[in-house]
Amino acid sequence: MYPYCTAIIMAGGKGSRMGSEISKQFLSIDEKEILAYTIDVFEQCEKIQEIIMVSGQGDMQKTKALVQKYGFQKISQFVVGGKERQDSVRNGLSKVSHQTEIVLVQDGVRPFVTEDMIERSIQGAMEYGSCIMGMPVKDTIKVCSPNGMAVETPDRCSLWQIQTPQTFQRDLLVQAYEKANAAGFLGTDDASVVEFAGCKVKVVEGSYRNIKITTAEDLLIAEAFKKEGNM
Numbered sequence: 001m002y003p004y005c006t007a008i009i010m011a012g013g014k015g016s017r018m019g020s021e022i023s024k025q026f027l028s029i030d031e032k033e034i035l036a037y038t039i040d041v042f043e044q045c046e047k048i049q050e051i052i053m054v055s056g057q058g059d060m061q062k063t064k065a066l067v068q069k070y071g072f073q074k075i076s077q078f079v080v081g082g083k084e085r086q087d088s089v090r091n092g093l094s095k096v097s098h099q100t101e102i103v104l105v106q107d108g109v110r111p112f113v114t115e116d117m118i119e120r121s122i123q124g125a126m127e128y129g130s131c132i133m134g135m136p137v138k139d140t141i142k143v144c145s146p147n148g149m150a151v152e153t154p155d156r157c158s159l160w161q162i163q164t165p166q167t168f169q170r171d172l173l174v175q176a177y178e179k180a181n182a183a184g185f186l187g188t189d190d191a192s193v194v195e196f197a198g199c200k201v202k203v204v205e206g207s208y209r210n211i212k213i214t215t216a217e218d219l220l221i222a223e224a225f226k227k228e229g230n231m
Helices: 032-042 057-070 084-095 116-130 170-183 190-196 217-226
Strands: 005-012 050-055 075-080 100-109 130-136 150-152 158-169 200-206
Touching: 005 032, 032 050, 032 057, 032 100, 032 116, 050 057, 050 084, 050 116, 057 075, 075 084, 084 100, 084 170, 100 116, 100 170, 116 130, 116 158, 116 200, 130 190, 158 170, 158 190, 170 190
Parallel strands: 005 050, 005 100, 050 075, 130 200
Antiparallel strands: 100 158, 130 158
16 A cells, blocks of 8 residues: 655745746746646646645735646645745645655646656655655866855765655654754755754655756756657
């Protein structure tokens, strides 16, 4: 028997770095919204029983309208996000079903996530407690000082670019967020919150195509992927 799995899809982004007045998750690729592509993968995945949508207050009506437009059936809750992404995830986490054993946190603007990634991340969380997607970095990375001087070159072999979904056993994630909140710790992603709580995180390969659409250049890349038939 597979565990009861809930996906929390983070749809609270803005369009500032995109240079758009429209929140980036509502921009379209081939006349379909980025967020709709993302939700659809989780909607179609048999291993996902429930989806919770987290959105900013100003975009909540648009998020609900998008869900209605495409007839998505697995959405159980619409949750207003918080000041920080970490607050938004915690808000979503508080609304998961009491049956939930595994929680997946997904960026709404990663439309090239696949069912295979979802299933492998669930399997990893079942085995290790925490499992996140990532890929080895391709470029040399420099640590720089505040005035822009290179001060260190980490070994590229040990560096990974982290993606979503980030997947966890529910109790482990809830306890990690409670500990971080009590300590005032603010992580850059869910895995960093879990690491702060003293837990190990397994990293498994995602895909270089599993991009997060943040800038206008990312949108061009996504459109190229779509033309190749990768959506």
